[in-house]
Amino acid sequence: MKALRVYGKRDFRLEDVAEPSPRSGEVKVRVEYCGICGSELHDYVDGPSLLPVDKPHPQTGKLAPVIAGHEFSARVVELGAGVTGITVGDRVVVRPTMPCYRCRYCREGRYIQCAVLASIGGAADGAYAEYVVAREDCIYRLPDGVSYEAGAYAEPLACAVRAVRRSRMEPGAVVAVIGAGPIGLLTMQVAAACGARAVHVFETMPPRRELALRLGATTVTDPQAQEPGRHLAALTEGRRADVVFECAGTGPGLQLADTLCGRGGTILEMGVQRAPISFDFFALFIREKTIITSQGYCNDEFETAIAFISSGKVRVEPMTSARIALEDVLDEGFEALLGPRRSSHCKILVSPAA
Ligand SMILES: [Zn+2]
Ligand SMILES: [Zn+2]
Structure with a gap:
């Protein structure tokens, strides 16, 4: 599959990579929409902040390059061993943060302050790709009536x-x-x-x-x-x-x-x-x-975000200024948001499966 991998500053490459398969406790999803995040623009211009470059990430063991993309909706296509709460075909959004649940911050419920916090699109492969695998605890079902497009806004x-x-x-x-x-x-x-x-x-x-x-x-x-x-x-x-x-x-x-x-x-x-x-x-x-x-969110705040979209209290669809294919993510995505016409854009959604 094609994927956008981060190597370093101004060095994001569209490459062919192997499709991931879910290990025990993981879920494989097919990405519907992945929003381009302002933090990724910072990473692109100034150099990535979460990318494990010199030594493997303490939780995921991952080393650069890593597939970017963390604001995404998806459909479940395969379950790893031991996954019980999710069904193939479910419409979902994926919480990219991966707390360890063991350190003292996690035990206090302060997951965003986890001592070894990893995130999908940071120190685990992300959603500028057709498929992603994620831990079961990161998967949230999309309520009926919430589109995949709207679901991609749950993270921000x-x-x-x-x-x-x-x-x-x-x-x-x-x-x-x-x-x-x-x-x-x-x-x-x-x-x-x-x-x-x-x-x-x-x-x-x-x-x-x-x-x-x-x-x-x-x-x-x-x-x-x-x-x-x-x-x-x-x-x-x-x-x-x-x-x-x-x-x-x-x-x-x-x-x-x-x-x-x-x-x-x-x-x-x-x-x-x-x-x-x-x-x-x-x-x-x-x-x-x-x-x-304030940066990021804890798990219950992710649920609250989905509820705000579902109830209509927060409207997200008017913010989408373009929907683009993964092949165009650098030119029509990152460069468009940084270039002279950036004021005509707000949120650009990438559709890797298109
Ligand atoms: Zn973001
Ligand atoms: Zn922790």
């Missing part, structure tokens, strides 16, 4: 669910979201579903502002067109935001978060930020603001 949506939970946002809160890419648009909707009174979105690209409005943003603002802090203050009788979700992952994004955050408020940092940034700590300190980070 789980990140949004965790972020809103970690922010300790209360019902009635005034929320600001920086960045209306996929993560920002999902977080905005989860915050609204969890009782935010207003969700103000700040985004430089006009098509993404329009999408945010379509998906329920209270207001959308170009932060470069006007002084965003004063603008938000005017919209909120001087209060600004109780919680700011920073989903852009840039140094200026974090500065903007401080500007938008009201006294005693919380900044929830979700954006991937590899380089050190300088930050006006005193402004934060004097107004008693809190910064909380």
